[in-house]
Amino acid sequence: MASIRWRARALTAWGEEAAVEEALFGDGDLERRPREVLPGVVHVPAWLSLRQQRWIVDRFGEWGRGPIAPHSPLVGGHPMSVRMVSLGLAWGPGGWGERFGAEGVAPLPLPGWLVRLSRDALRRAFDRRIAPTWPGLEAERLEAWAGAYAPDVALVNYYPPGARMGMHQDRDESSSDPVVSLSIGDTALFRAGNTQTRSRPYTDLRLASGDLIVFGGPSRYMFHGVPKILADSAPPECGVRGGRVNITVRCTGRATGGGNG
Numbered sequence: 001m002a003s004i005r006w007r008a009r010a011l012t013a014w015g016e017e018a019a020v021e022e023a024l025f026g027d028g029d030l031e032r033r034p035r036e037v038l039p040g041v042v043h044v045p046a047w048l049s050l051r052q053q054r055w056i057v058d059r060f061g062e063w064g065r066g067p068i069a070p071h072s073p074l075v076g077g078h079p080m081s082v083r084m085v086s087l088g089l090a091w092g093p094g095g096w097g098e099r100f101g102a103e104g105v106a107p108l109p110l111p112g113w114l115v116r117l118s119r120d121a122l123r124r125a126f127d128r129r130i131a132p133t134w135p136g137l138e139a140e141r142l143e144a145w146a147g148a149y150a151p152d153v154a155l156v157n158y159y160p161p162g163a164r165m166g167m168h169q170d171r172d173e174s175s176s177d178p179v180v181s182l183s184i185g186d187t188a189l190f191r192a193g194n195t196q197t198r199s200r201p202y203t204d205l206r207l208a209s210g211d212l213i214v215f216g217g218p219s220r221y222m223f224h225g226v227p228k229i230l231a232d233s234a235p236p237e238c239g240v241r242g243g244r245v246n247i248t249v250r251c252t253g254r255a256t257g258g259g260n261g
C-alpha cells in the first residue's frame, strides 16, 4: 500500500516536472509571440512594461492595506495557498457578494485605470491577426466591442513561493464576457484546460512578468489552474520580490460605485 502511494506521488511529481520542461522548452512557447492558444484564449507575452508593472505593484500594496486584508479562503475545508483581495465586490467560495467577513466590510471599488487597461487588453488580444478564431471582429467592430467592455470586479491573488491553484472554472460571474488576466513577478506555469472536465486535454504555458492572457467566447468557462510557480524567475525591476501577483478582471454586472472608463 505504502509503495503504491509512493509511486502515485512520484508519478505526479514526474508529471509536473514534464509539464514544466514542456512549458520551458516546448515548441509552442519558445517564441514568446502573441498567439491564440485555444479558440478565445490569447496570450500576449510582455504586454506590460516594467514601469507599468512597478506602478501596478504599488497599487497592489495599497489594496493589501485596504479594508479587506489579504486572506486565503477555505476551499473544500482547506485554505488556498494564494492570498487574495478582491475589488468591486467581495469574493468568497460562495461567489461574489456585497460585503466581506463577519464585520461586513465593503471592498475597494474597481479603479477606472484597470477598466481602461482591460479594454486595451481586449483590443490587443483579439486583433484578428493574433486571434483569428474568436471573436473575429474587423478593426472597427473590435474597437466598439472593446470600448463597451464593462468589468466591475477583480480578484487579486498573491502567490508566495510554492503556492499553486487547482483546476477550476471562473463561473461566479453571470456574464460570459471575457476574463482579462495580468501577471507580475515570478513566472507561473498556467494550465489552460477544456470546458468539459478538469483533466486532459490541456495546454500548458508560461505566464511571465508583464504577460497578459485573456479568455472568452468558447473558452470563457474552461477549466484552468496554476500547477507551479518558477521560483526566483521574476525580473528584479518588476517590483515583486519573491512570488507572483495575478489580477483577473471580470464582469458581474452587479457592482456599483466602480470607476468606469
Ligand SMILES: O=C(O)CCC(=O)C(=O)O
Residues within 6 Å of the ligand: 155, 157, 165, 170, 181, 183, 188, 190, 207, 224, 225, 226, 246, 248
Ligand atoms: O493566477 C492565475 O494566473 C490564474 C488565477 C485564477 O485562475 C483565478 O484567480 O481564478
Ligand SMILES: [Fe+2]
Residues within 6 Å of the ligand: 168, 169, 170, 224
Ligand atoms: Fe480562475
